[in-house]
Each structure stands twice: as structure tokens, then as C-alpha cells.
Amino acid sequence: MLPNRSRLSVLVFLLPPLLLYGAAVLFPIMQSLFLSFFSWNGISDMEFVGLANYVRMLTGDDIFWRSFFNALGYLAICLVLQLGGALLVASLLTSMRRGRELIKTLYLLPAVISTVAIAFLFARIYSIEPAGLLNQLLHWIGLGFLERPWLSDINTVLAAVSAPEGWRFTGLYMLIIYAALLSVPQELEEAARLDGASRWQLFTKIRFPHIMPVWITTMIMATTYGLRGFDIPYLMTNGGPGQSSELLTTYMYKTAFTSTDFGYASTIAVFIVVECLVAVGLILFMLKRKADA
């Protein structure tokens, strides 16, 4: 604590950020919670319905559950591409002598592109008429029977809208994991090497445990970002065809701004927040159990 500070000076510094944060984040959370107990279309009078929205969501809404499981699938694909890809490249990169900076830059490039541009780009990559990059590539390598309109095939659409999101941020997580890998003490690695540890042992016994805290951070980041994913599915398919690529976020958005059912949309929004908190809690819980064991 500074000796010469006054109570007033603390307020002067703290109040403006608290006001912005309150107006943009805290107050809206309270408002959503409040609205989730009402039925309201924005025009007529608000009607208190108690837990009816929650009951409807959890027991009577097939689209909600469909979106929930789609969102889990979307999350799984994003996590594998982002964290798996990031860990693979970061590990390989530490053994390279030259060109690391260039590769880091190139790898991060997609993160700079807006989601709208990415949605356009991937719409053409998946297209079948004229043949997009993916279908053309499959044709060339003799897998022509797999060619399909990826975005209108209900079996592939969810993977097709998830992959761009995974692709976009792999570089970001790679950077973070790479920085962590560089901080693994060299003496440890060298000692293990002298004892005859294989590459795989070196990785599982020394490197990975050492980067565990950073791995948890990236996992929390990737999970919460994955659960709030919205732009690319909304722009590419708007949840379709049918509900095959509907996520909780797109469903909530449409409920709010297409059906103007503000009460029910708020209920779904509250669920999304709870889902994020539970996910983070689960990750930390698993970490703690592992540390205790």
C-alpha cells in the first residue's frame, strides 16, 4: 500500500473501470438472470413465469438438447485441432534450429483474419460446384467417392463449421505452449537423456508435467472460447440444414433476435454461462485430483 494514498484516490482510480465493467458485464449478467424468469417479446408487458422457461428448456425443447450436443461436438473438434495441433507443432518446433520465428508468424496468420472473411473462404473450400479446394484435393488423391457438398450434408456439416474455428486459433495456442516448453529446465532434460530416456519418455515424464500449469490455462481458454463459438456457424450455415449445425449460441441468438423471445433467450444465455463455469470447474477439479493422487 502506498503511504500517501487517500480513500478518495482509490475511488478515483477504481470507480471508472468498475463502472464500465458493471455496465457491460456485471449488470447484464444480473439482467439476464432476471429476464430468464419472465416471458417477454420486447413490446408487450413482461409476465413473470417463474421457472417455466427453465422447465421448458430442460424437459420440453428438443432443439435445445440438439444444440447442446452439437456444441459439445463443436467443442471437441476445436479442442483436438487447437490443443492437439498446438502441442504437436510446439514440440516439433523446439527441435528445429532455423526458421522458428518465421513459422511462428505464418502459423499465427489465420488469427488475424476476421470470421466473416474466414466464413467466405471456407464456403469456397467446401464448395462442390465449381469444385472447391477440398473436393478437388480428394479427387486427386483418389478419394473421389468422398466428394460432397460438405455444408449441406447433415452428416458432415457440424465438422465442417467446427474445423475453421479450430484452424483459426491453433497458432495462438501453439505460441503459448511453445513458450512454456522453452522454459523446461535444460539440466532436467539432459539428465534424463543421459539416463537413456526415449523421446516419448522425455515428453511424458519431463516436458509435459513441467508445462502442466500452462496446459491447464490453454485448456481453460480453448474450452471457454469453444463453448462461446458463434460467428462461423452462424455465418456459414445459420445452424442448418435443419438443426444439424445449431449451437447453443446460435439458437440463443435466433431465439432472441428472430423470434424476439427475450425471456427464453436469456434462459439459454444463463445456461451457456453456467456451462462455462462448470467446464472450468471440471478442468480445475481434475487437475486437483491428479495432483493429490
Added chain:
Amino acid sequence: MTATAAPATSAITAPAPSPSDNQPPLRRRRNPSLHGTLSKVIIALIVIVQVYPLAWLFITSLRTELDFATGDPFALPKAITFDNYARAFETGNLGMNILNSFIVTMGANLLIVLLGMMAAYAIQVLGFRFSRFVRGLFLIGIIVPVQIALVPLFIDYAAINLLDTYPSMIIPLAGFALPMSIYLFCSFFEYIPRETYEAASLDGAGPYRIFGLITLPLSVNTVVTVVLVNSIFIWNDFIFANTFVLSEELKTIPLGLQNYIGAMGKTDWTATFAAVCITITPLLLVFLVLNKAMIQGLESGGTKG
């Protein structure tokens, strides 16, 4: 910043070429270059996957429409044309979109940096009784999804006539980015030695002068980090702009690009790609020029967790 350790580790982690005699022969020693070659191939493949689509986007923006509709997508264009760029400028309001994105990015960044620094200063340097609680309150915001704020803000904006204005985008963009900014500034302020402040206090400087004369000038690097990282997300924001902005004159780049999708389902793809190329150029240039600072910022943001 751990990145500085890079040159030192490369010598150690690279496969050792000289096998020692008294050790049992291990698999990796038998063929030391196999692993190296394999990792290079994998890295090259993944880099192609990351970069080729963007190169393709640029190449396509130079194709003629006929070439695009009938040709092999991997082939180089038969002829290079800049007509797509001319049509891109005719169709949309690219200049205005870029200006709007610029205004929103600047406004939000100003709030994020200034308010983030102030909050961190109050929490970390001044200190007060509930500082841990307030810090926790802010940090919760890192994991709160932005979707929770859409309906409430839409209603509130409508009530106070703030829909369809610059602030309607800037407020939530800044508000949701504030926690991470506070976190980064707090971590940085921890490194400023207490003696610096105590010496200044003894010289009679109050909290405002210390903020302006010591904390602010020392934080330049962190400010750069915070601005660069946030700019990527703010420049490309779609969800807030799409929800709160309706009029053509306020549309930012992501919304402007949507105008290129034809109403009748027929889209002028080559012109659209030309427009995409134009709009990603400003941020791309900043990124390529400052990528060292940006990469360091992203790395430190994650590893300090």
C-alpha cells in the same frame, strides 16, 4: 518473457549427432536424422494448411470470373486482372467500413488501456481492504461468454437511445476485454519494486503524480501488448456490431463484407475475395511489422497464468 531462451535450448534439444560409445544403442541414435526430417515434413505440411488458404484467397482475387467458375482451383490464374478490385470498391463502402473499424478499435483500446491500468493501479499499488475481492470480480469476466450481454444490452440501449452508435459497440468490446487487461497490468505492476514508490512518496508525491510519473511511463511495453492483442479481436468483432448496428454509415468491416453476398444467391466471389483482401491488409501489415511484439504479448498472456 521466456522467448529469449530460444537460442540456448536449440542446441540442447536438437538431435545429438555424435553417439557415445559406452551407452547402449538407442533407437533414436541409430538414425538421428530421421526424427529431424519427419518433424520438418510435419511442420511444413501444417504450415501449408495454415497459409495456403490465405494465399489462395489472394490468388483468386486476381482471377477473371470465368476462370474462377470453370478452372481448377489449385491452378495459377490464366490471366491476372484487377477488375475484381474495381468492382469491390463499387459494390460496397470499403473506405467507410475501414474508417468505422478504425474508430471502434481506437475507442475501445483507449478505454481498455486507461481503465485497465487504473484498476490495476488501485488493486496492486494503492491497495485497499477488499482489493482481493475486486480483483476476483474482474477476473471472473475472463471466462464469461459475451452472449450473456446481448439481450440485456440491446434492451438497455433501446431504452437510452444508444442503439446504432459507436458507443454501442465500444462499451461491450471494452468491458469484456477489461479483465484480461487488468490481469496483465497487475502482473506487470508486481515487478515494479516497492522502493520506487516509497522513495517517490518520501519526496512528497501523491498517488496521482506517482501514477503519471512512474507507473504510466514504465508500462509502455505492457500497453503495446494489450493494444496489439485486443486489436485483433476488436477489429474483427462481428457479434456486437451485428447485433447493435443497423445503419450503413456505421458498419464495420465484418458487416460491410456481408454486403457482398448476393441477395439472389448469386455472389460475385472474385470481387468478394478482392474486398476481403483489401480489408485484411491494414491489420495484416500491423501484424507483420509488429509480430515480434505481438507474439511476445500472446506468449506472456498465457504463460503468466
